[in-house]
């Protein structure tokens with residue numbers, strides 16, 4: 177039985193709290209998955225869909241970017257992947273009648289959860305100037321409106337083309353080609369809020385902004401450090417890899433302010449034994465203070481330098497640059513300061529050092545816990561320093577492993593979705609298409625919001641995602657978006673960004689990963705790149721959610737024809753008709769994709785992109801070597817009576833898509849407005865468990881931002897720290913609070929005070 181979407185809203189947010197769990201997955205996960213899947217899809221469709229996830233002839237899971245192993249299980253998915261699939265393959269529908277019944281002002285009052293639960297959008301709709309609700313529009317008219325606004329701009333740089341990381345390689349390649357042919361590099365993307373700090377740090381130090389390990393490497397490592405990542409919820413299939421590594425003798429250190437259930441113990445749902453007993457994963461848990469990682473890694477580096485014979489001298493001599501300067505900086509590392517910055521004990525750090533020294537093959541994995549701080553780029557560089565010292569890059573079983581978020585966020589960047597493209601990339605593009613790409617840099621996400629706010633940008637186009645829901649400083653961002661002349665969203669489902677519009681707005685509904693895509697030349701597939709640089713095909717198998725949907729490549733191709741007209745020599749119609757024609761061009765423009773179509777035909781499981789440091793210990797940096805770096809150590813200083821808040825994901829959400837109101841592993845159910853605080857900090861602040869508080873963020877310019885009515889949960893987080901869910905807390909993150917160099921919003925370090933408030937009435 178498919179259940180109806182929730183009728184009332186606001187959904188009552190009444191959190192129930194029980195102690196956090198110490199193991200992830202297992203039987204409860206399977207029950208939970210099947211319940212959510214059946215509610216959205218019914219029983220037959222559930223079976224038909226879930227069996228095709230991540231199979232060689234099926235579609236790529238629209239969840240995370242974790243790679244698929246070579247031996248695929250019949251059901252190669254995880255609980256949260258299944259939820260992502262159910263969310264897209266749902267039988268619920270948002271029709272023109274829905275838009276006629278719900279004015280935009282009403283949609284703006286609804287929660288993101290309610291909006292998402294309404295189902296798949298079935299037809300293009302248009303909000304004319306001054307109208308109070310969206311009305312049906314033909315595709316022809318929609319593209320004519322886009323052309324009207326884009327061609328009326330004073331400069332192409334007044335347009336913004338945002339991408340969220342579910343977009344296929346083919347659609348991404350076409351979108352960046354269109355933007356550049358139109359004349360702008362304004363290609364902000366979700367990566368700007370995500371792993372941009374990793375890309376910045378890695379490009380400078382090893383010469384390529386991507387991770388250097390394969391799944392096979394993880395299985396062979398001696399030591400895996402998982403820092404600032406919650407794989408039990410966000411990359412559940414990674415737990416199988418950690419389990420396998422452990423079985424082969426690896427040790428695991430987890431560095432996190434929170435004890436995350438998945439890292440403690442994993443009950444593998446793919447094996448009968450695992451389901452019942454599970455495996456302990458973490459050997460050493462370093463419960464670090466938020467933002468203390470650079471200090472931790474700097475001290476570890478000093479201790480490695482001091483340990484006799486610990487440095488891989490030959491590697492350092494042959495392959496690196498900047499060692500002496502780095503050694504001098506590391507010598508300054510100070511125990512007392514490190515203990516203050518990290519909140520760890522001397523014994524814990526000494527234990528970590530022993531494990532580092534005992535390991536010949538070390539991998540460091542990380543995600544948003546390292547990338548969303550003011551000093552994220554130097555923090556990740558410090559991680560690289562540790563690996564370089566012991567020769568742990570370009571050797572089997574060792575390397576850097578930034579674990580990506582969206583399933584094709586890495587591929588979109590490879591395809592040229594980047595506001596600061598390399599000149600060599602633009603040269604190749606120009607040569608292939610006979611165009612002249614602009615060479616000046618475009619706007620990233622934060623800069624795009626500022627441009628809208630200041631009237632420098634007037635048209636906003638989004639290929640997926642939920643821009644106003646995912647970005648910081650919600651009030652500032654929403655006011656900025658309302659200043660646009662035209663806002664356009666290519667979407668599968670409703671979200672907040674459809675309710676916060678420019679003067680005119682369009683919603684262009686599109687096929688998702690699970691939908692069958694048939695074009696003039698026949699059935700199509702698309703390609704994606706996973707977190708480890710493996711490219712493979714994805715082929716949807718469900719009848720599309722409505723006959724009126726266009727695919728993402730078709731939407732870009734038709735937009736390009738409407739906007740560029742006869743002035744464009746690019747064969748947009750051919751690209752829409754046959755995606756193989758797009759891949760032939762990718763093969764000629766993007767290094768590593770030579771013979772793209774032929775290689776996919778030979779093996780649908782795909783191929784690995786070249787990675788010079790991993791494959792040949794070659795480092796294409798400015799110095800031609802791997803670079804040691806020596807930035808000053810930074811960590812957040814929090815005034816008395818204040819806490820450092822991180823904004824993170826619950827178990828029942830995918831970014832701004834809310835699947836449900838539970839965070840099972842953390843013992844929180846039935847509500848999302850919770851703030852997790854250490855019991856002793858709470859006692860000092862006079863906040864009982866179960867009391868309510870407003871979160872008030874304090875920014876350096878004296879401004880304050882408020883998120884009202886959070887239930888206080890006494891929780892074993894690191895001292896001085898707090899945690900609450902995104903996107904409810906985005907309103908607290910100042911637009912100007914970003915990481916140095918990468919400009920990523922510092923969503924994991926927000927200084928807040930908690931003001932006791934009455935329990936909100938339901």
Ligand SMILES: Nc1nc2c(c(=O)[nH]1)N[C@H]1C(S)=C(S)[C@@H](COP(=O)(O)OP(=O)(O)OC[C@H]3O[C@@H](n4cnc5c(=O)[nH]c(N)nc54)[C@H](O)[C@@H]3O)O[C@H]1N2
Pocket residue numbers: 239240241256370403404405406407409410411431432433434436464465466467468469543544545546580581582822823824825826827829830831924
């Ligand atoms: N089911 C599901 N899967 C997802 C997503 C989803 O929302 N739902 N989102 C996808 C996306 S786009 C991304 S980017 C990834 C995100 O994957 P994660 O990065 O795992 O996501 P977060 O929930 O932001 O968790 C951040 C983790 O870092 C820790 N942390 C916070 N601050 C610090 C710090 O200063 N130091 C250290 N060492 N740790 C810290 C937090 O306690 C938490 O465990 O997941 C992807 N996969």
Ligand SMILES: Nc1nc2c(c(=O)[nH]1)N[C@H]1C(S)=C(S)[C@@H](COP(=O)(O)OP(=O)(O)OC[C@H]3O[C@@H](n4cnc5c(=O)[nH]c(N)nc54)[C@H](O)[C@@H]3O)O[C@H]1N2
Pocket residue numbers: 340341342343366367369370371544581582639640641642643646647648666667668669670671686687688689728823824825830831832833902903905906909923
């Ligand atoms: N405070 C705070 N803010 C954060 C973060 C944080 O940790 N804390 N994390 C940041 C991170 S890591 C990221 S990646 C961003 C995420 O930012 P986004 O990628 O912009 O946000 P999502 O919530 O993933 O986008 C969901 C929407 O995508 C659309 N969609 C889904 N599938 C498809 C598809 O196949 N095609 C198209 N065209 N549309 C589709 C649906 O309409 C859905 O509502 O948020 C960032 N914001």
Ligand SMILES: [Mo]
Pocket residue numbers: 366369370371580581582
């Ligand atoms: Mo992300």
